[in-house]
Amino acid sequence: MNSLTIHEQRLPDVATSDAAHIRTTLDWVGMSEIALPFRLLDADRGEIACQGRAQAYVNICRPDVKGIHMSRLYLLLEAFAEQQLLTPRSLSDFLADKLATHREISDSACLALRFDLYLRRPALKSDHQGWKAYPVELLARLQQGRTQLELKLSIPYSSTCPCSASLSRQLLDQAMQREFGDGDSIDKAQLSRWLLSEQGSFATPHSQRSYAHLRIRLAPQQAFPLQALIERVEACLQTPVQTAVKREDEQEFARLNGHNLMFCEDAARRIKRTLDSMVPVEDFWLKVEHQESLHAHNAVAIATKGVAAGFKVELGG
Template identity: 55%
Template sequence: MYTQENTVRLLPDVAHHAQPHLAGALDWVGMDGIEVPVSFDAGDGDIHRASARAGAFVNLHRPDKRGIHMSRLYLLVERALSARPLTADALRDLLGSFLESHKDLSDRACLSIRFEQLVRRPALRSGNSGWRAYPVCIEASLVGEAFLLEYGTEVVYSSTCPASAALSRQLIQEQFAQDFDASRPLDHATVLAWLGSERGILATPHAQRSVARLRVRIAEGGKFNLIALVDRVEQALGTPVQTAVKREDEQAFALANGSNLMFCEDAARRIQKALDADANLGDFHIRVEHQESLHPHDAVAYASKGVAGGFGSVPQA
């Protein structure tokens, strides 16, 4: 008669033995898309809970072993992320536990976590506010004592084309010259009325929704501060998308667009300058995408901090 203890002890473990004709070391093995709750402080001191998906991996440097212990990784992720807020120390401890549970198989571990963080953003003029959901992707790795922590997000904003604005102004000038005889004195009230008519805005520059995708590497001893990162970028751009919008907010947004004409190159340089000033960041990678309203394709620019051995700016999705 089998007891439960005997039954468990007799369960086969085929992953423990390699098939001779398939032996070989593997770079990474693990699971992706693990559903788990996470607790995250975006930088304002409030810890919010979110639904996340995690990826947990270790390498398999033993060619004579067929596989790793997937269930160990799953249980470690579930217990750690459910119990502690996301911090550099917590993630390093979790990766250390990956390696401790696979000390006979692995010497490298990595973890990715993806979720959305809701941040309340104020309206431009009306005093209202609304929620913006910023995607967050955290990636951490541990190789020996070398711990690397990166995270990324996206900022959505409006970009108005400087070339299109100049062409529009030229058309408005030409219309003004047609409507007002240069030999006659200008009447203030007539000109003011003309400026408020459709003839006074004969052409408008094209603008488009644009996206800045950010990937940053936290400096040693640094902390997550999503709100500070987003604030720096949105202030540098000047035209982040809005939440609650009354007419006075929309008018303020139109003014901001007219005051912040930018090509994708300008946007990338603005963000680069803003992030260069952040001592919490050891490195960063920027991808700016202007989803053109004039063309069926996008205008794209990349930038990085430019540190030795850092991200670099190789074009990628």
């Protein structure tokens, strides 16, 4: 009888001991949808506690190798998330450590994190505030000895159609002409009462919730500029969606929309100019999507920074 216990016996590992039946390389092998709490360093907010889902991969560059050590990737990721603050530098070091666990079969590694960044936003006029969640994806690749960091952000905002606003003003003018005739003078008090009545809302322009979807390639730095990116984009658009809203806040939101009429082309140009001015941004791809209340389809504009060997002007996100 074998005196070795089950823990002392060498357990078989066919994934790495057997040769591949079909001899070919594989671009990425690993795991997705890994539940992961972690701490991220933001350039403005400092340390932020996050919860997200991770994908961890290495490649197989030897065609004879059957598989990878998935448990090594998982345990290394768990230890990294628990013990270290997520920064561009620590993320680069983690990819190097991950690649070292598969140095015999791999020459590339990547990590993708998907999470919501929560920012507390004040109301426009009142003293209230509330939380807003911004979907974020962080992708890090180590290939040919170089780490590349990419961020994906989605930022919601409101857009009011300039064409619809113009047509609404024309209808309001026609209604006012019918109400007050062709006289040389109009009683201001009477005009004010008419404008404040339901008749004053003769026509309204269409507005819709809209989204700026961004892909950002980051230059090397000490922390992630997540809050700065969001705030700069919201500031250039000037109509971010709100959290806590009282009547004075809603009125101010209506004023902001009225003073910032924009087609999707206008929004894309505002964002492009803003990203062009940000030093941490090496390259970008942006897509603005106005989810029309007039049409059954969306209005879209896409732009890139236009650097050599950078993001292509592709239609997908």
